[in-house]
Amino acid sequence: MNATTNPMNPTHTEQRTEVVLPGKIEPEDLQLRRGPIPAPGAGQVVVRMEATGVSFAEQQMRRGRYYDQPPFPFVPGYDLVGTVQAAGTGVDGALIGTRVAALTKTGGWASHVLLDAADVVEVPEGVGAAEAETAVVNGITAWQMLHRKARIRSGQTILVHGANGGVGSLLVQLALTAGVRVIGTASARHHDTLRALGVTPVDYRTENxxxxxxxLAPGGVDAVFDHVGGPGLSDSWHLLAPGGTLVSYGSAATRDDTGSKQWPVLKLLGRLWMWNTLPNGRHACFFNVWAGKALSENRFRARLRTDLTQVLTALQRGDITATVAAELPLARAAEALRLAESGTVSGKVVLVP
Known part of the structure; x- marks a missing residue:
């Protein structure tokens, strides 16, 4: 990565390190920048990052194709886990020294991150930083899609595309814990792992x-979780049983497309809307973890805190197991991004200080 340096704040012996996405680039052109650690304002905390993730969002952002990304340059990083190092006025001082998790959308790829105290969630005792990190954006996505969108119930059958991936692996474990039968698509090399969990695997490369x-489900499945989009989305819809729910949460099929970054999402939303007009009792929706924040930030935060606490508690109990594909230092973010984009790993690629 390229390195640029800001002047050191003379009041600090420690510096902040961050990875900057300067534009539409190849991973090797990410920039490493150093500067002063920010001071927390009223209601804010400074979190010393211990683990941050590489998700599909960053893969799209470096191509300029994430539908609501900020203008370049910016620091990517959708989520993080770390320890509260400093707190501003109005924040309980007992929070200092506490390990917390936060959903950030951007800004997580940094050694120290300034956050609103209301946006951090305490990590339970006994859960490591990298382990917890795998369950922040992936866990909250899986939990809310299962329980708030599809409203799964024990005895139902669901189909999870990409069952070995970051979100998919948590989806299947949370569903199995809830007494749901799971069919999961994945390449053949992941089938033994899925079978060991209790998932019925389907090879998306060689099978129809x-x-x-x-x-496997002659009457249809009760829910399909589809992050791929593209032509296969229609198959997902037609595999639903009467009263079933299709939850679309991405468009991986369009990752390498060029042109408008909004058009694939708008096209997808249009298809879902059209299907919902059909009189067959099925339902289709698009999941966005940030939905509702603009209407009620307090409600959004309360829901996020409740659901993320549920996920982290499930992790602490052993109901779900974190899958860390690799841990790489922040300075090797380019390598981490390449690895995450390769499609050769199971679980999540994690960056550490």
Missing amino acids: IPARVGQ
Whole structure:
């Protein structure tokens, strides 16, 4: 990565390190920048990052294709886990020294991150930083799609695309814990792992997914979780049982497309809307973890805190197991991004200080 340095704040012996996304670049052109650690204002905390993740969002952002990313340059990083190092006025001093998790959307790829105290959630005792990190954006996404969108119930059957991925692996574990039967698509090398969990695997590369799922669930499935989009989204819809729910939460099929970054999302939303007008009792929706924040920030924060606490508690109990694909230092963010984009790993690639 390229390195640029800001003048050191003379009041600090320690510096802040951050990874900057300067524009539409290859991973090797990420920039490493150093400067003073920010001071917390009223209601804020400074969190010393212990683990931050590489997600599909960053893969899209470096291409300029994440539909609501900020203008370049900016620090990426959708979530993080760390320890509160300093607190501003109005913040309980007991929070200092506490390990917390936070959903950030951007800014997480830094050694020290300034956050509103209302946006951090305490990590339970006995849960490590990298372990907890895998369950922040991936866990909250999986939990809310299962319980707030699809409203799954024990005894139902669901289909999870990408069942070995960051979100998919937590989706299947949370669903199995709730007594749900899970069919999961993945390449053949991940099938033994899925079977060990209790998932019925389907090879998306060599098998006809609609035909195979139709054999496994002749009456249709109660929910499909689809992060791929593209032509296969129609298959996901038609695999639903009466009253079933399709939850779309991405468009990985368009990752390498060029042109408007809004158009694939708008096209997807249009298809979901059209399907919802059909009189067959099925429902389709698009999941966005940030939905509702603009309407009621307090409600959004309360829901996020409740649900993320549920996920981290499940992790502490052992109901779900974190899968860390690799841990790489922040200075090797380019390598981490390449690894995450390769599609060769299971679980989440994590950056550490």
